[in-house]
Amino acid sequence: MWVAPAMNGALREARFAGDAALDAAGARAARLAAAHVPDADRTVHAPSERCARTAEELGLRSAVEPALRDWELGRWAGARLDEVSAREPEGVAAWLADPSAAPHGGESLLGLCARAGSWLDSLSGAGRVLAVAEPSLVRAAVVHALALPPQAFWRLDVAPLTLTELTGRAGRWNLRAGRPLADGPGGR
Template identity: 85%
Template sequence: MTVRVLLVSPAMNAALREARFAGDAALDASGVRAAAPAAPHVPEADRAVHGPSERCSRTAEALGLRSSGEPALREWGLGRWSGARLDEVSAREPEGVAAWLADPSAAPHGGESLLDLCARAGTWLDSLQGEVRVLAVAEPSVVRAAVVHALALPPQAFWRLDVAPLTLTELSGRSGRWNLRCGRPLAPAPAG
């Protein structure tokens, strides 16, 4: 049976604006304001879930979804780097950042490696067999990891995928055979 997985990236927050390893940074007022006009454009689904972060749960709420938390969709576990800005970590641990960016198995921060993240997202994605339409509000790193898994891309492709706030990435198919439709904005662009 074909499964359609609708991955919605959460709204903007201060951590994204500051290039911060978010941890569990809250959705701010501007993120809530941006999500409200997108609510009527959220596709229907048989089941809705959201990552456990406050940013994902508040985005789901602002979009008017009745969703449940899904632990497998948690943000990339970046250990001691969580909450710090990328430029701070790069200045403090340049070799660690270089290893993290170059080696998908590296976890110099003490958290998950890129391979671990992709495996976690892939396990969740593959568990959806028998479902029809699942909508998930998930952190951009999880969306990217799911795409890498679904398309059997090399892990380094993760760094080449951009997931903007409040966009929809669609995967359809089943374990071992997925198709991708990426980056559709949830709300039409404002007239300008």
């Protein structure tokens, strides 16, 4: 089970987040959603401050999972998408069109999907695992689990404080996507 972290300022500004903190509105939304988090045998969170704080506000006792780090976007980290598009239009176009491209000097989409998939496949026999992870990781895990073409990544939306469930096992996953943890806007 994957929970996308609560909203923060970087998401509102369409920034390549880097490690942007959870803001007060996001923390409040996570606290409101806490009663709706499903039970799990094991709970982990990505190493970002946003994911760690969301897990904390959800009342989870979770361990940091380094494999769930956000998409490494190199020199684009922290910049707004419109800024990068104006500065490096060819790089952004390549990044969006070619899953193996990494014009930012970071990780390619193929690399991200492989990393998310490798972690997901390692869970065989682990019982019910709940991971608080950035939307990019959730999307990459879905691409891997359903054996979708990498370009499908760009067609998946993962809203803040939603639950995406992958049930089954490596090689045979089923998807239940986008259930809000609580009624209302989900921290948006």
